[in-house]
Amino acid sequence: MSARDWIDKDFYHELGVSSDASDADIKKAYRKLARELHPDANPGNSQAEARFKAVSEAYGVLGDPEKRKQYDEARRLFGSGGFRPGGFGGFGTGGSTFDFGDIFGSGGQQAGASGGISDLLGNLFGRRGGTASATNRPRRGADVETEVRIDFVEAVKGATVPLRLSSPSTCGTCHGSGAKPGTTPRTCPTCSGAGLVSRSQGAFAFSEPCRDCRGTGRIVDDPCAECGGDGVSTRTRTLTVRIPAGVNDDQRIRLAEQGEPGQNGGHAGDLYVRVHVTPHAIFGRSGNDLTIKVPVTFPELALGTTLTVPTLDDKVSLRVAPGTSSGRVLRVRGKGISRRDGQTGDLLVTLQVAVPSNMDDKAKKALEDYLAATAGHDPRPDLTAMLQQRSE
Incomplete structure (x- = not known):
């Protein structure tokens, strides 16, 4: 996800919840929409598939407490008249609770490790140093959650069940580059591949995502036909999931790196399988x-x-x-x-x-x-x- 997406996209609107919704309400809204928009329930419906992808992307941010915090902070700083190059907006009047420690010193380094707000504020005020842009560093993919139902005996003794999953994955045609096979993306001439452009305002230097490459540092002239240049496409895959003996109803099982693919060589997210157990007639x-x-x-x-x-x-x-x-x-x-x-x-x-x-x-x-x-x-x-x- 490019840095500008954190400003331009309203993930709360995608899930149909308010910005102060609880984690439980966000999870409930996502699970409801995921069931309704799942490609298996809407075969051949490209509009439903696009909504399913958008909903999954929104939950990948709002479903993670740390990413949600960073997303909210980014919207306060850059959206709705917040902190922008050329003016302080509501920044100095208490309109934002952003901690300058996240920009200067170790606080900024910690934020950069998770790849959210630091991607927006990399090199802000010229104090971050270094030539590599935060937008080009490896970023971990979003986690994905799905559900499976097993009977009581399988929950007690354990079972191996096949799981058919439709979710965003690395494009099999371009292998994640976003470019048509036989071609390669070129370095963005506007930002020289940094993904950020700097502007001066008095004594301060401000950085913002490059508008031409949307913060990726690359431009795809001939996009891949399968993924449209995103490097990610929704595909159906079959996994074999081992359900451990003694699993509880509504328990989640984690499959490492089986979620959405990472960006810029980052690790894939995890897949969480929520288990529902059918009650037994006697036991x-x-x-x-x-x-x-x-x-x-x-x-x-x-x-x-x-x-x-x-x-x-x-x-x-x-x-x-x-x-x-x-x-x-x-x-x-x-x-x-x-x-x-x-x-x-x-x-x-x-x-x-x-x-x-x-x-x-x-x-x-x-x-x-x-x-x-x-x-x-x-x-x-x-x-x-x-x-x-x-x-x-």
Whole structure:
């Protein structure tokens, strides 16, 4: 992205959010637009593809807190009457919170490492020194996020899933140069390849992105037909993603340097795969433990029994002691989720009394006899005592 893009483009407008939107709102807006504009959902729609690329570019800046901070600072300085060559705008009246330490001394060097605001302010006031322009230094590509859905068992045991991804990538025709094969870009004669032009204003020297090359330092006379001279084109690729055992719902998996390509030889960004897990019909999860609810009858709890309970691999037998209460949780060691760090959870079995909705006469008679036989037993002694105290 050229330096002028940070001034001319309204990334907040691209995502349909306000400039004070929270990180969560920005992420929500991007994910919604990405699903609607994805090339797979709009085959042959060049307008949707262009919007998808613009939305991805906007999120590459606003989705990164440091880049967003630099972008906001650049807009305050250079946009809407801010600091420009030939005048201080609102710069000296409190209209900007830009720290001069980012221009002079170590603060500027730190900003330059991330390639955002320093690309706009390189050599400002003639204090940065050196002949290489910040616009020509290697810049890391933007990160990309996509989603994948797997079932519960795959999340527990791990899985390898194919991922079809449409995203900006280095143009395969010109290999990122932006020029038609057989030709090469030429050095911009206006800025001599620096990407910046300087102007003097009194005692100060100001630098701004070169308008002719848009801050790249190069001019492409014969653009590549595939990417239109950008050096980047949207293409569909298939990746194999390894989902680790024990992954949580909504967890992100990072694939290093699988995002958007870098510029000027910089590293590509990362690809983040957000995993969505389909719930299981029987099993649940609590951390590394698997959970299951097993219906039992009252006689099984009162008299004791042995239950056969399923696991994700096979089945186990559990001994229920006589007099066990409904809601009791029994633990089966080592039958939970095994993670890569060596931790293994348990299977937690919750016993729940199942009350029959219909009974025949024989069953009703048996219950009535039981009720009569236990008439002297009070299952709620504490509640009964409390009620008696209040009545007195």
